[in-house]
Every structure is written in C-alpha cells, then in structure tokens.
Amino acid sequence: MRFSLFLLTLLVLAFPASAQSVALDLGGDGSVSMRTVQLFLMVTVLSLAPGLAVMLTCFPFIVTVLSILRQAIGVQQAPPNMLIVSLALFLTWFVMEPTLxxxxxxxxxxxxxxxLSVQDAIPNTIEPFRGFMQSRVNHDTLVTLADARGIVVEQQQPPLNMLVPAFMLTEVQRGFEVGFLIFLPFLVIDLVIAAILMSMGMMMVPPAVVALPFKLAFFVLADGWALLAGALIRSYEL
Structure with missing residues (x-):
C-alpha cells in the first residue's frame, strides 16, 4: 500500500500540466480528454504496482538477501518486516532508475x-524492462520452462509469459546463493561460541543467546549494511 501511494505521487508529479487540454478522438461523436486517460492509467498502475515491483524489478533478489541476513544474525524482528521491505524497495528504486x-x-x-499511440507506447515501455530481465535471467531456467511447455524458446526474444517467471526464479536463486555466503561467517561464530561453552561445561547455556552480541558487534564493526547494500547495487551494473 505504501509503495502504491508513493508510485501514485510520482505519477501525479510527473504528468505535465499541458496534457490536460489534449483530447483523443474516439471516432463518431465521442472523444475523451487525455486527463481521463491519465487517470485511468494511474488507477491501473496503482492496482498493479505491487505485482510489477515483484515481477519486473530486482526487488525479489534484494528482499531475499535482506531476509536471510536477518535470519543469519539471529534477530527475528530486528529490523522489522516493514523496514526490510522499505529498504529493499528503495534499493530497488535506486537500481531500476535507469530502466524506469x-x-x-x-x-x-x-x-x-x-x-505516440497507446498501442505503440506499451511495447516501447515494456522493452527496457525486457532488456533488464534478459540481462539477468538464467538461460537454463528459461529452457526448463520452455521444455515444460514443449516449445523451443529463442534466447534473443523469449515471450514475456516465459521471461518473467524465469527472471523471478533466477533472482530468487541468486538471492539464496548470496544468502548462503552471508550465512557462513555468522555460522562460524555460532560454532566457535558453542565449542567454547562446551569446553567450559556450560551445556545448559543456549549458544545462540551468547553468540548474538558477538554477531551484532561483528556486523556493525564491519559496516555490514553499507557493504551489503553496495554489493547488491554493484551486482546490477550491466
């Protein structure tokens, strides 16, 4: 909902005032103003905005990595889900700005x-997103989906109904790959703390509780948030 309101604000600010007086001829006796078309498009985009943010952008990859990071540190509600999603959303905006x-x-x-007519504008609008997705999609995933349909897919111009799910699967897979690498240093800290507690005979003390401040200190001293955000953004430099 917050993303939808934010997107609606951007669309309202972006529409030029000169377009209000433009009218479209529908043939016969009817015509509709460009402002009416704009309002219709805004309502349409507003309803589709959450789905488009998930399907056509880098949002799945970023939010997956941030969620795994929270699990690796061992804090279940810090940062909260709203903050994780908001951070992923604005990092997505930063990465997707050239495409937008x-x-x-x-x-x-x-x-x-x-x-430009509406029929010609829609393909022109989708084409930058197609280029972005094709540059990131795993071709093996694309071929797997094509085999499931029993068709041969062209690598240069796969259909959107196949490119979008292949792109989403690729982003989630890469998110888990990066999450695995993020998880390793925190897992080492957990193992070291567990071994120390066992050697001291403190078997009743939960290692996760003792390891948590050490993991937080390690992440803060390494400037983990800035390093992770920079790495996520640089991974989309084409």
Missing part, C-alpha cells in the same frame, strides 16, 4: 504528449 527513465522517455512521455 528509459521506459518513461520511450513510451509513457510520448504517449502523454500525443506523439
């Missing part, structure tokens, strides 16, 4: 100005 700008300039802006 390209989609706006090639499709949405010409449509609002009346220089």
């Amino acid at each position: 700008q390209a989609a706006w300039q090639s499709g949405i802006s010409p449509m609002i100005e009346g220089t």
Whole structure:
C-alpha cells in the first residue's frame, strides 16, 4: 500500500500540466480528454504496482538477501518486516532508475504528449524492462520452462509469459546463493561460541543467546549494511 501511494505521487508529479487540454478522438461523436486517460492509467498502475515491483524489478533478489541476513544474525524482528521491505524497495528504486527513465522517455512521455499511440507506447515501455530481465535471467531456467511447455524458446526474444517467471526464479536463486555466503561467517561464530561453552561445561547455556552480541558487534564493526547494500547495487551494473 505504501509503495502504491508513493508510485501514485510520482505519477501525479510527473504528468505535465499541458496534457490536460489534449483530447483523443474516439471516432463518431465521442472523444475523451487525455486527463481521463491519465487517470485511468494511474488507477491501473496503482492496482498493479505491487505485482510489477515483484515481477519486473530486482526487488525479489534484494528482499531475499535482506531476509536471510536477518535470519543469519539471529534477530527475528530486528529490523522489522516493514523496514526490510522499505529498504529493499528503495534499493530497488535506486537500481531500476535507469530502466524506469528509459521506459518513461520511450513510451509513457510520448504517449502523454500525443506523439505516440497507446498501442505503440506499451511495447516501447515494456522493452527496457525486457532488456533488464534478459540481462539477468538464467538461460537454463528459461529452457526448463520452455521444455515444460514443449516449445523451443529463442534466447534473443523469449515471450514475456516465459521471461518473467524465469527472471523471478533466477533472482530468487541468486538471492539464496548470496544468502548462503552471508550465512557462513555468522555460522562460524555460532560454532566457535558453542565449542567454547562446551569446553567450559556450560551445556545448559543456549549458544545462540551468547553468540548474538558477538554477531551484532561483528556486523556493525564491519559496516555490514553499507557493504551489503553496495554489493547488491554493484551486482546490477550491466
């Protein structure tokens, strides 16, 4: 819901005031103003915004990594889910800004100005997202989905109904791969603390409780949040 409101604000601010007086001829005696079309598009995008954020962007990868990081540290509710999702959302915005700008300039802006029809604007808007997804998708995953349908997929132009799930599966897989690497140093700390407690005969003391402050100190001293955010962003440099 917060993402939808934020996206709606951006769309309202982005629409030029000069487009209010433009009218579209529907043929016959009817016409509809460009403002009506804009409102219809805003409502449509508003309803689809959460799904689009998950399907067409790097949000699945980033939120998966951040969630695994929280599990690795051993704190279940810190940071809370809302903060994890908000951080992933704004990192997604940061990464996807060139793609969003390209989609706006090639499709949405010409449509609002009346220089491009809706039928031509939709493919132009989708094309930057297609390029972004194709640069990240695992071809083996794409082939697996194509085999499940019994078709031969072209690597250069796979259909969207196949490219989108393949991209999402690839992002989740890479999120788990990065999460595994993040988990290792915290697992080492847990093992060291458990071995020390066993050697001291403190078998009744939960190792996770004792290891938690050491893991937090390790993560803070290493400037973990900044390092992780920088690594996630650099992984999308094409």
